[in-house]
Amino acid sequence: MSNRDEDECGAGNYRFNLVPNTQTHCIHYSFFSEINSLDPAEEYKMCNKRRVLALIFNQEKFFGRLGLNDRVGTSADRYNLKERLKDLKFEVRCYDNYKQVDVLDEIAKAAEEDHSDADCFLLAFLSHGEDNHVYCYDGKICIQDMMSMFKGDNCRDLVGKPKIFIIQACRGKLFDEGVTVTPADAVDGIVEVFADACAIRTLPAGADFIICSSVYLIYHKHTRPPTKKVSWYIQALCEMLRKYGNSLEFTELLTLVNRKVSMRNQMPCFASMLTKKLYFRPKK
Template identity: 40%
Template structure:
């Protein structure tokens, strides 16, 4: 549990003193509507038969791949959004963890919506043939289905679109991993009381290449800091609950566990370790659970290069 917090409200995240404060990555008004996206035919990719039917992604390309971190802390005054104190700690932790996993990390601060789109579009247009995978972390305010640039909202789907198998052929069949620290609504998770008792006594020939077709939507993992509809909590000194837990798990288990198992460990830490503690009773003793959406078709292991 965190130390006592200063009072605050969802509409006012300003920190009055230097004490750690629980905050939410929310904005004070509802999102607009995004235009529907058309669906294009699935893309074709070439793999060996053994690679195609393996239960583990091939992770022995020359490079691990590109990782992009977008850290939005301060927002334009006309947005009405408060500064996201503690997010620099999140960005620093993720930069360290992803670098340790051999990613080529690019860290960007305070990007406008169009700059976010252009940054990710440029990454998707790059040549990933020698890379294992792609990773991206976005730290910002948000609502379900939307993230904030420092100037306006942007649909999350618009950011994923360039990386789909029919758009980014050099990443087709490879993991595309997104970590999103942002609110997805305005509800609080009240939690539920649990009575917990201490347990006592209880062939050698490589097949030929074959042409296979895969879904363009496959091979994504999107790890959200919270389930749809809820606030996502962030400590103004230590960083967000989700990224703190993610950093801890990657540091301890990246060499031994697959990615989905690690994300389950992250869920457990956020659910059990953290609880808001503020002088405002309406915001105190709240809980949070991350949400992982996986379209992965194999297991992801980050073995050292």
């Protein structure tokens, strides 16, 4: 049997007490039996009639009192992402410079739609952001509130289906100047890894969510390449979707995006609660 301890974040630490059966002199490993029955190659079923809906909220301009700069070039990001998702047979809807109440209304309406014949759901938000929030034209919205609309108790049709959230937004006020990594940075074989607490904290209770973020720490990202009016993150994501969107498992594709963007002194991340492998293979 097992005893379970929980840390402050609710993560479980298991201690297993192996209790011999006095009659058969066998040891019960029911927990390990469950693990052994899992198929590591199992994929999400993507054979429904529709690939399903993708929402892109693109914020270029903001109400003056918010004190936010216009995001020049974000329309190119929106266009490129829309085209790549259309290539993967998503039904794409774009919303430019929507107010807070209108953004929430459109997301709520999408959650209430019939998704019974759909494979998955995707929402992308291109904007400024801070502390678990993204900005609309006249205010900010909590990322968790958006995601919670698609939890199982609110959107039954998407239970067991992938729900993908892409967040392209500044997340802090400091500049990441980069770090030179050498073997000496590892002490006794232990490497300290900093995850994006903001992104991980955003995930609502429930499986089959994945959130993809353009920045992994509280640093203000180097927003755009000097010669191109697009973001490095969306540019890299669109490039990988174009090359490998129909063939590569999605988290592996995101890892390639991380590698490419990291060369630009920016570190994206993704936090996954997916329970199976996710492919966007061509529909027959």
